[in-house]
Amino acid sequence: MIDQSTVARIFDSAEISEVVSDFVTLKKRGVNFLGLCPFHNEKSPSFTVSPAKGIYKCFGCGKGGNPVNFIMEHEHLDYVGALKYLANKYHIEVVEKELSPEQEKKKNDRESMMIVNSFAQKSFTENLHENSQGIAIGMGYMRERGFRDEIIKKFQVGYCLEGWDAFSNHAQECGFKKEYLVTTGLSIEKENRLLDRFRGRVIFPIHGIAGRVQAFGGRILKNDKKSAKYLNSPESEVYSKSRILYGIFQAKKSIVQNEKCFLVEGYTDVLSFHQAGIENVVASSGTALTADQIRLIKRFTNNITIIYDGDAAGIKASLRGIDLVLEQEVNVKVLLLPQGEDPDSFSRTMGASELMEYIEKNESDFIVFKTNLLLKDAKDDPVKRANLIIEIVHSIAIIPDGIIRAVYVRECSNILNVDERVLYTEINKIIHKVKADSWKNEQRSNLPSDQEREKLPDNSAFLRSANECDGEERALVRTLLNFGSEILFSQKDEAGNEEKLLVGQYIIAELTNDELESINPLYQLVFDQYGENMEKETFNAKTFFRDHSNEKVNQLAADILSEPHQLSGLWTRKESVIETEEEKLVLIVPKLVNEYKGKKVRLLMKDVMQEMQKAQDTGNSDRMMELMKQKMVLDQIKNAISKELGNRTIS
Structure with a gap:
């Protein structure tokens, strides 16, 4: 492990514009630099580098982060590898911790x-x-x-x-x-x-x-x-055979350039494709496709074409494994070669352009391919057709993107001659069950431990959409990062000494005193670590979270720091003569915290009302009295918050 002091030296030395300019032509635009994004094809530059904030952000593809993130993404290195790359660039000796x-x-x-x-x-x-x-x-x-x-x-x-x-x-x-x-x-x-x-x-x-x-x-x-x-x-x-793909080292550059990866089965298949002039190809080497292998490809592209020979039995055995590809939010297509051909033999019969033309013409979306393949077996057998529909529905349901799901539903409805509404009904059942199970597990485990938070689950996007307080909590995180060290209140004590309350101290105290916790562990980790470090003299929230060793945390910080400082209409008053956002903090921050509390109260009130309805339906008078007391307490809290917000109704 690299010593933390060495990591700090690397972050201090790695100037973002210097690092990025090794790979991207940058032009000065005001206080920032602008260039063409190296992570996706674009004609108009949307890739911005901010030396002042120490981050890069592409407003086209959404990628962003600090210098280490950039090297990880561009050079396809892990965290330690990127640190060593930058250490070498800035002539920093890497000191590793003494191991047991x-x-x-x-x-x-x-x-x-x-x-x-x-x-x-x-x-x-x-x-x-x-x-x-x-x-x-x-x-x-x-x-x-x-x-x-x-x-x-x-x-x-x-x-x-x-x-x-x-x-x-x-x-x-x-x-x-x-x-x-x-x-x-x-x-x-x-x-x-x-x-x-x-x-x-x-x-x-x-x-x-x-x-x-x-x-x-x-x-x-x-x-x-x-x-x-x-x-x-x-x-x-x-x-570990489940975590490596044959040919990935030789193929990674071509995969990035072509924004596509071809997946074949054997070693000689890979060699034959390279010899034919197609280098963005890897092999699973006869093993069943795994989630780790898919994630490995996903480091370079979101587009995979799986190439099969004409063995129908072998293809059917692989279908369930390919569902893993869809679950990882990867665009997967399938190419079925002519009977008797395999990728090795077929690629040797034509040149690169001819082979690519054949692939583009004959590859098909996985869901459509799977539907047509299973439909041949089902024929007119109603039981087999019913099982086929269940099989297809499960595959479509695990696709995270709703628009892509809708396209597949339409196509499969036409192929299967089944009403779209029937497919949607079954798909929604599966999706709701998955979300419910995920939600129950999240509630059951409450908040993760520090060790678990460092890993943070891969379903952060779902947590954000499921979190009804996401907007308020993200605003609190943004305020902590941008203004946490600003003075919120200042007053003199009895001895005449000035007492200062900082924005960060106020927010963390309010959250802690009222035991307010986010269901999103990413936000909660920021709140917890801010509270743990805010009293340290050297603590700087922007650099602490921007340079955080957890990629999800520093990505969140980069996203927030790249956002323009725009005030919500809630804080803007026509008669106000206050010019800057910093000067409005004394108005903004307490209202922001109270808005968050109000939202939490509203959600609790909703739960109580639902429970009261159940108690009324079942005639449980004792439970009804208990819930009515809870409602009275929540009403009092709601009224107090409403008063703080200027008698605005909390609904």
Whole structure:
């Protein structure tokens, strides 16, 4: 872990316009800079960099954040990787925290395994190009498949020699420990002897997103029915097959440039597409598609086309897994190749432009594809058709975007000859159930712990829409960030000393005293951490949350800080001669807090009235009396807040 003082030095040194200008041509516009967004195609610049605020914001695609966020997004690095990138740019020595003995051992073991994998890749590649057996057998196979030298070298394809222990012995002679050869899966220990896992196979190194070799896939070249055609490295500290995609390192740049990713099944499918001139392609390597793999692709694009061969049975087995793609808010299309063809063989029959033309002409939306595919089986069988409708409804229901859902409902209604209203009824049932379950879980767990908040759930968008106080709470967060350190009230005590109450102190005190908590953990985290840090002399809310290690928090801060300071009509009075927003704080902040309290009271009152109706319907007089007392208390609070707001009605 990078020492916090080093992180602070990096944030202090990384000037946002300097960082961004390494990748984007910026032009001065007033106090800000303007340029074309590097994250989406645009002709008119909407990408703004604010040196004063230390943030960037694109008003076209919505991306924004601090210098570290920019490097993470543009260079596709994780948080630590982006920090190290900036440290190198500004010549800052990275000091990492001292690890516990267990952490140190785990880190060293992981690094040792990566070094062993790197050695193995170089050894296998050398075998393929320089060893007589490798040239005759391994390279002979690659030539037979029609792969050119530049493709073979690009993917560092290799060959593991025949024999039980040729590689294992060579690795040990070079000083590599037995334990790391075994934990990486390169060797298998049997009766105190190491045997080569991949002996006699062509080797396809599996690279991580940064280009380091994490694992291997090996294809057997003999007709041996007892041995698997393809063999992969086992799961280890450095390799999780559900979280990596073959070819992602070689494809990531092209995926970003083309705003699309093609997903195929095997290693040679990827190589063949690259050889045909299409580089934005990755493979799931025979594993069922996982949410982690989808999120990995989503780091580079929201558009995926899954390419299948003509095996209908295999496609049907994969359909449910593809629902994961829809759930991750990714646009997914499907391409079914002609019978008897696979991506490898098909891509070798045509050039890049011809292949792209075929794909664009024949790919179809997943939902439509799935509907037509299942419809062939259902035919006129009413039970099968009913099951088909349920299957399609579930797939459409998990699509988060309402407009896209509506388009699919219309298309599927036409294909299935089912009234749209029937489909909507079933879809709404599913959506409401999911939201209800999510809401219940949120209420049951109340607010998350500090550790849980640091991770923050992926359904923040739903929480915002489900939170009826979102507007008021976001306004409070905005006020804390922009004006929290401003003086709200000032008075002298009995000794003549001036006492100051800051905006942030007032807001946090009001929220704490009345035990007001947000159901959105993102807002609550801001309130909690503001309260914990506001008494520190060095605390600056803007930089604290803008440079927060949690990406969701710093994204929220960037969004809010990039908003213009506009007053609500509620605070504007015709007779007012106050010129600046800061000067209006004494009017704004108490009203803002009371508006929030009023909204909370209204929601509580709504719940009480509903409960009173239930009590009346069931004739429960004791419960009715209890609720009437609660209503009287809420009425008193409502009247007090209304008085504070100038006798405005709280409805």
